[in-house]
Amino acid sequence: ACTKCHPESQEEHARSIHQFAFMLGHPQGPQCYDCHTEHNVRPPTDTLSSLHPRSLRETCTQCHAQGEGPPGLVAKLSLLRISGHKRSDYWGRLGRDLCLYCHQDDLILKDRPYTRRYCLNCHRVKAALRNFVFGPFHPAPSFHIQPVTYIILLSLFVLAIGLCRNFSIWQMGWKEEGREKLREKIRRFLRDAMGNKRVFRGDTLGGVMHLFLMWGFSLLLVGHLISRWLSGTPYLIETMILDLLGAVFLTGVSLAIIRRYGIKRGKMDNLPQDHLILISLFVIGVTGFLLEGGQIAAQGTLSEKWAPVGSLFALLFGTDPSNWYRTFWFIHIVTIMGILAYIPYSKLFHLFSSPVNVLQRPYVPTFLTLEEREGLQGDFSLRQLISLDGCTRCNRCEVVCPAFVAGEPLSPRRFHQEVKGFVGQKHGLRARFILLFKGQKEDLSKVSAVQGESMWYCTTCRSCMEECPVYVNGIDIIREVRTALIEEGTQVPATITKALESIYKYNNPWERPKVKRAQWAQGLGVKDLSQGDKAPLLYYVGCTPSYDTRLQEVVKAIVAVLKGCGVDFAILGNEEPCCGEPARRLGEDGLFEELVMKNFEIFDRLQIEEMVTTSPHGFHCFRNEYPPMMKKLGIEGNGLKVRHYTQLLAELIKREKVPWAAKIKIQVTYHDPCYLGRHNGIYEEPRSILRAIPGVNLIEMPRSRDRSLCCGGGGGRMWFEAEEGGKVSELRVREAAQTGADVIATACPFCLSMLTDAIKTAGLEGKIEVRDIAELVQEAMKR
Known part of the structure; x- marks a missing residue:
C-alpha cells in the first residue's frame, strides 16, 4: 500500500536491511506497517513518531520480548560505544563507514555514493553531527576517549622531538661532493630498500622475516588509512587483504623471536630495547586480530569468509565481546603510540635512516x-x-x-x-x-x-x-x-708511527734506503725511465716488493712474463715513489696529500700515460683515490690508465701472446685479495689465468670471490702486530689446506707474505705452499 504513493520506496525496501533479514530466514522481519501503524508517518525526530526514542521501546517490544533485543544489534551497539568510527564522529567526521558499521548488509548504503546524504535524510537536525554524537539515537562518546587522545598527542609530541633531534644531528655533518645518476639511485633503492635483496644474502630466514615485518606493517598502515573511503565489494576485498597482511606481519614477528632467541641465541647482543620492540610488535599483531575477532563475533557470520584469520580469533568471544573489546582496543592503541614515540630513540630509527643511506652514494x-x-x-x-x-x-x-x-x-x-x-x-x-x-x-x-x-x-x-x-x-x-x-698523536701504536715516519724520510715504510729500491732489477735488462729510457707502459713495483727478498721473486717473475710476451715496459728505478696507500689507510692525510702532489709531478714530467702495478693496494690507490684527491688539490690529471698485472696477463692470454711451454700438474686454490676483489670487482681475470695454465686444476675455497676471507695484512696491519686473539692468516691457510690443494695462488704481495708466515705458524709446512700467479705463469713458460 505504501508503494502506491511511494513507488520509489519499493526497490529501496526490497534492498534494505529489513528485507535482507527476511531473505536470510527471518520471516518476522518488519515491514512498513509494522513500525508505521498510522498513515500519518512522522520522522523519527518527532516526539509523536513510533520510532522516537521515547516510543522506541514500546514499538520494538511488539515483536521482541520486553527488555530484549536482537543479540547482534545489541553487540554492535556495545562496540559502537568504543569503536574507532564513534571516535571519528567525536571529532566531527561523519562518513559512510560509520553507517555501514551497523548497516553493513544494507545494499542501499553500499551502492549509493551519497550514503552520508542518504542517511541524514532521516537523521538530520540543525547540528547533524553534534546530534548524531550526543543525540538520543546513538550512544554518546565513552569516558575513556579523552585519556587516549592525550596519549596520542603525547606520543606524537615525543616522536616529533626525537625526529628533530636526530635530523639536527645530521645537519652537524659536512656535505660531500659527488653526484650519482638518478637512475642508479632508484634502481638500488627499489632493489635493496624496497626489495630487501641484500637482507636475503646468506640469511634467507632473516630476509623473509624482515620482508614480512616491513611490508606487513607498512601495507596494514596504508590499508587502514584508506579503508574509510571504500565500501561494498572493494571494502570486503580490502578486508580480506588486510586480514592476510596481518597474518604476514605476525608471522614476521614470530620469525624474529625464533631467530633472536633460538637460532642466533648467544650470537646477538640483546639490549632491553630489543626485547621491548619485539614484545610490542607481537602485542600489536595479536590485539589487532583480537579486535577483528570481536567485530566478527558481534556482526555474525557475514564477515567470516572475508576475514579467515580474524574469524579464528572470533571463536574466543561470545555474542557480546564489548567488555574485552574495550581492553584490547586500549592495549592496541597505547602499544602502537608507544612504539611510534620510541622510534627516534631506538634502532627503529633505521626506518628513516636506512632508506636514505641506500639512496646516497x-x-x-x-x-x-x-x-x-x-x-x-x-x-x-x-x-x-x-x-x-x-x-x-x-x-x-x-x-x-x-x-x-x-x-x-x-x-x-x-x-x-x-x-x-x-x-x-x-x-x-x-x-x-x-x-x-x-x-x-x-x-x-x-x-x-x-x-x-x-x-x-x-x-x-x-x-x-x-x-x-x-x-x-x-x-x-x-x-x-x-x-x-x-x-x-694519541693512542697510535709505535710501529705505525714508525712506518709513517719512514715513508716521510725514506719514501717507503720499511726504513730502507732509496738508492737500493731498484737493486732487484740488476742484470735483468729492464728499462728505467729515471735513466732516460722510453716505454709506453710503466711497471710500478711498489715499496714492499722492492725490498722484500721473497717478493722480489714475484717481481722478477712478472718482468720475465712481460718480456716473454713481448710487452714494452719500463720501471722508475730508484726514483719510484711510495704510492701513499699506507698513509691513506692509517689516516695520515697530510702525508698522503703530499705524496699525491709529488708523484703527479713525476708522472707528468716523464709523460706516463699507462701503468701496471704489482700490488692491488697500489692499483686501488692510483686508480680510485688519486683522481678525486687531485681534483681537490686543483691538479688537472692526464688521464693515467692504471691496471693490475693480472688484468694485463689475462688480456695477453686472450690475445694468445703467452708462449706456453711446460705443463704443471698441481692442485691450486685461489685466494682473492681484498683490494683486487671486493674493492675493485676483479674476480675473473686471475681465475682465467690459472685456468689457462696447462695442467693446473683450480679448486675454490668455501669462502671465495666477494666472500673471501682477508689475509690480515691490509689497512696498515702489515705495520701493526696484534697482541690479542689469533692470526687471521692462519684461519685462511687452514681453510685452503682443507681443499686438498697443493698451492695457494694469490696476486697480492701482502697476501703472499702473510699467508707464507701463517703456513709456518700453523704447522702446515710441506703440506701446502703460497705462490703468486705470475710465478706459476713463468714456470709454465719455461723451455
Whole structure:
C-alpha cells in the first residue's frame, strides 16, 4: 500500500536491511506497517513518531520480548560505544563507514555514493553531527576517549622531538661532493630498500622475516588509512587483504623471536630495547586480530569468509565481546603510540635512516685536503652520520669480519655503536641542555669516540660493507677516527708511527734506503725511465716488493712474463715513489696529500700515460683515490690508465701472446685479495689465468670471490702486530689446506707474505705452499 504513493520506496525496501533479514530466514522481519501503524508517518525526530526514542521501546517490544533485543544489534551497539568510527564522529567526521558499521548488509548504503546524504535524510537536525554524537539515537562518546587522545598527542609530541633531534644531528655533518645518476639511485633503492635483496644474502630466514615485518606493517598502515573511503565489494576485498597482511606481519614477528632467541641465541647482543620492540610488535599483531575477532563475533557470520584469520580469533568471544573489546582496543592503541614515540630513540630509527643511506652514494670514501679539514665544524660527514643511524646491530658484519672471527678486539658492530653514542653525547638533548644552562658545549674530541686500539685492528677488507644490508660504510668511519688520532698523536701504536715516519724520510715504510729500491732489477735488462729510457707502459713495483727478498721473486717473475710476451715496459728505478696507500689507510692525510702532489709531478714530467702495478693496494690507490684527491688539490690529471698485472696477463692470454711451454700438474686454490676483489670487482681475470695454465686444476675455497676471507695484512696491519686473539692468516691457510690443494695462488704481495708466515705458524709446512700467479705463469713458460 505504501508503494502506491511511494513507488520509489519499493526497490529501496526490497534492498534494505529489513528485507535482507527476511531473505536470510527471518520471516518476522518488519515491514512498513509494522513500525508505521498510522498513515500519518512522522520522522523519527518527532516526539509523536513510533520510532522516537521515547516510543522506541514500546514499538520494538511488539515483536521482541520486553527488555530484549536482537543479540547482534545489541553487540554492535556495545562496540559502537568504543569503536574507532564513534571516535571519528567525536571529532566531527561523519562518513559512510560509520553507517555501514551497523548497516553493513544494507545494499542501499553500499551502492549509493551519497550514503552520508542518504542517511541524514532521516537523521538530520540543525547540528547533524553534534546530534548524531550526543543525540538520543546513538550512544554518546565513552569516558575513556579523552585519556587516549592525550596519549596520542603525547606520543606524537615525543616522536616529533626525537625526529628533530636526530635530523639536527645530521645537519652537524659536512656535505660531500659527488653526484650519482638518478637512475642508479632508484634502481638500488627499489632493489635493496624496497626489495630487501641484500637482507636475503646468506640469511634467507632473516630476509623473509624482515620482508614480512616491513611490508606487513607498512601495507596494514596504508590499508587502514584508506579503508574509510571504500565500501561494498572493494571494502570486503580490502578486508580480506588486510586480514592476510596481518597474518604476514605476525608471522614476521614470530620469525624474529625464533631467530633472536633460538637460532642466533648467544650470537646477538640483546639490549632491553630489543626485547621491548619485539614484545610490542607481537602485542600489536595479536590485539589487532583480537579486535577483528570481536567485530566478527558481534556482526555474525557475514564477515567470516572475508576475514579467515580474524574469524579464528572470533571463536574466543561470545555474542557480546564489548567488555574485552574495550581492553584490547586500549592495549592496541597505547602499544602502537608507544612504539611510534620510541622510534627516534631506538634502532627503529633505521626506518628513516636506512632508506636514505641506500639512496646516497654508499661506497664513496671521504677526501679532504688539510685546508678543508681545518675548516670543518663537525666530526663526521652527513653521509657518515646517516650511515651510523642505519646500523641495527644485526651482527652480520661480525660474522664476516676477519679480525672479530680471529678473536681480536675489533667488533664492527660495537665500533659503530660507540661512535654513534659519542655523536649523541656531543650533539644530543643532554648536550643541548648543557649549552642552554652553561652557555657552552662540552669539549669532546672524536678521539674519545672509541677507547683502546680496536680501530687499528681493521684490515679495511670491506667484508662488513659487502655484508651490510643497508650499506653502512664502516671503513670510512674507522679511517676518520684514525685521522683524528694521528692528528692528536694519541693512542697510535709505535710501529705505525714508525712506518709513517719512514715513508716521510725514506719514501717507503720499511726504513730502507732509496738508492737500493731498484737493486732487484740488476742484470735483468729492464728499462728505467729515471735513466732516460722510453716505454709506453710503466711497471710500478711498489715499496714492499722492492725490498722484500721473497717478493722480489714475484717481481722478477712478472718482468720475465712481460718480456716473454713481448710487452714494452719500463720501471722508475730508484726514483719510484711510495704510492701513499699506507698513509691513506692509517689516516695520515697530510702525508698522503703530499705524496699525491709529488708523484703527479713525476708522472707528468716523464709523460706516463699507462701503468701496471704489482700490488692491488697500489692499483686501488692510483686508480680510485688519486683522481678525486687531485681534483681537490686543483691538479688537472692526464688521464693515467692504471691496471693490475693480472688484468694485463689475462688480456695477453686472450690475445694468445703467452708462449706456453711446460705443463704443471698441481692442485691450486685461489685466494682473492681484498683490494683486487671486493674493492675493485676483479674476480675473473686471475681465475682465467690459472685456468689457462696447462695442467693446473683450480679448486675454490668455501669462502671465495666477494666472500673471501682477508689475509690480515691490509689497512696498515702489515705495520701493526696484534697482541690479542689469533692470526687471521692462519684461519685462511687452514681453510685452503682443507681443499686438498697443493698451492695457494694469490696476486697480492701482502697476501703472499702473510699467508707464507701463517703456513709456518700453523704447522702446515710441506703440506701446502703460497705462490703468486705470475710465478706459476713463468714456470709454465719455461723451455
